[in-house]
Amino acid sequence: MKNWKLAPIALGLAAFVGTSGYALGDDDATKMTDEELQDQIAQSRAAIEQFASTLQSELMAAMEEGGPIQxxxxxxxxxxxxEQRISAEFGRDIGRTSLKIRNPENSPDEWERIQLEHFESLRADGTPADQLDPRHEVVEDEDGARFRFMAAIPTGGACLACHGTDISSDVKHALERLYPDDEATGFSEGDVRGAFTITHEM
Ligand code: HEC
Structure with a gap:
């Protein structure tokens, strides 16, 4: 009961420590220098860390004050x-997405879906969700070149009150009212809940 009070909420920040991320495409093709690439990665991580820690502290404060419904x-x-404030602050689009979404605004696009599926397959092969390297790529299409970056979000014990398999009926009702097409339940601790995603126009 109320285990959300006991467990610290882990948003997977460990995933960013000590790894430079996994480059997908040929970043050289875009004439980005190594220094520019490292700067993109550093900015992406900083934005995600700020986003994650702000969400985490607001979520925990609300849980302490009024429980999951609040x-x-x-x-x-x-x-x-x-999301909007941190996007503006860092001059890049930041958000969260998942293969099983709660808010339809967070639906993955094609590039994001591929990365999420890749995280799932690494996870299925035994990589713990909090040790998945972030992935990045410079994507070029008719809209121009964009630097894209994604970092997996592991499911912690504290997430289960609202994303788990055994959700209380009052939480279920509150979720149904706001998210009639909610897909984001049925997760277990250690699953990949989704990912932070960043797009930067170049
Ligand atoms: C109190 C209930 C609650 C808890 C606890 C909770 N979430 Fe959520 N989560 C939500 C709601 C509500 C949304 C939809 C937010 C929106 O409308 O943008 C959401 C959305 C998300 C999304 C965005 C993708 C989507 O499905 O729309 C991710 C990723 C996510 N949560 C991860 C987590 C993780 C990881 C934890 C544990 C650290 C957690 N959540 C804990 C209620 C919760």
Missing amino acids: AIEVCNERAPEI
Whole structure:
């Protein structure tokens, strides 16, 4: 009961430590110098760390104050606001996505879906969700060149009150009211819940 109070919320920041990320495409093809590439990676990580820690502290404060029902309201209203503020601050688009989404606004595009599927397959082969290297690629299409970066978000024990398999009926009702097409339940601790995703126009 109320195990969300006991477990610290881990948003997978360990995944960013000590790894430069996995380059997918041939970054040389875009004439980006190594220094520019490292700068893109550093900026992406900084934006994600700030986004993750802000979400985490607001979520925990709401949980402490009013339990999961109040925290759902906070996620619903505050998550998009925090997302916008940090995107503006870092001059790049930041968000969260998943193969099983709660808010349809967070649906993955094709590039994001491929990375999420890759995280899932590494996870299935035994890499723990909090040790998946972030992935990045310079994507060029008719809209120009963009630097894209994604980092997996592991499911911690504290997430299960709202994303697990055994969700209380009042939480279930609150979620159904706000998210009639919610797909983001049925997760277990250690699953990949989704990913932070960054796009930077170049
Ligand atoms: C109090 C309930 C609650 C808890 C606890 C909770 N979430 Fe969520 N989560 C939500 C809600 C509500 C949304 C939809 C937010 C929105 O509308 O943008 C959401 C959305 C997300 C998304 C965005 C993708 C999507 O499905 O729309 C991710 C990723 C996510 N949560 C991960 C986590 C992780 C990881 C944890 C544990 C550290 C966690 N959540 C804990 C309620 C919760």
